[in-house]
Amino acid sequence: MTLVLGVDPGSRVTGYGLVEKKGSVFSYVAAGHISPPASLPFYKRLHVIYCEIVKLIQQYHPSELSIEDMFYGKNVQSALKLGHARGSILIAALEHKLDVYEYTPLNIKKAVVGYGNADKSQVHSMVRIILGLHGSVAGLSMDASDALAAAICHHNSNPLMSAIAKNSL
Secondary structure (H helix, E strand, C coil): CCCEEECCCCCEEEEEEEEEECCCCEEEEEEECCCCCCCCCHHHHHHHHHHHHHHHHHHCCCEEEEEEEECCCCCHHHHHHHHHHHHHHHHHHHCCCCHHHHECHHHHHHHHHHCCCCCCCHHHHHHHHHHHCHHHHCCCCHHHHHHHHHHHHHHHHHHHHHHHHHCCC
């Protein structure tokens, strides 16, 4: 049984989700989002993201982190800020000796929905179905469900990733 911290990075909102898998059964552990105050200077927002990820790692003790990889955006400034947010998350993971796995949005959508061009609402619905979420937990933010999707994607890809890593040594 492996606990994976999935992260959907963002400089304004960073989603997170923790998922365990035992056999073929997924278990929801926690999810939410980190939203540093917009009034903070950018570098302080990055520090808030870093600190909150560290708190999650210390509270839940995941062994692996699954993070959405960079994609090409039309706005260079937004892409740069996203890269900085990813960097603060990756440093937190590495300092706590988590194995880090990166997946493109296309791969995450395929793993969860079966279709790489799925929209956020389809991903959100499938995450709820896969994890059996209802009641108050079913009201997840889109950022949190995207992070849970990253964790689910990793659980589904992990045996393949391990085989590739072993064969590339």
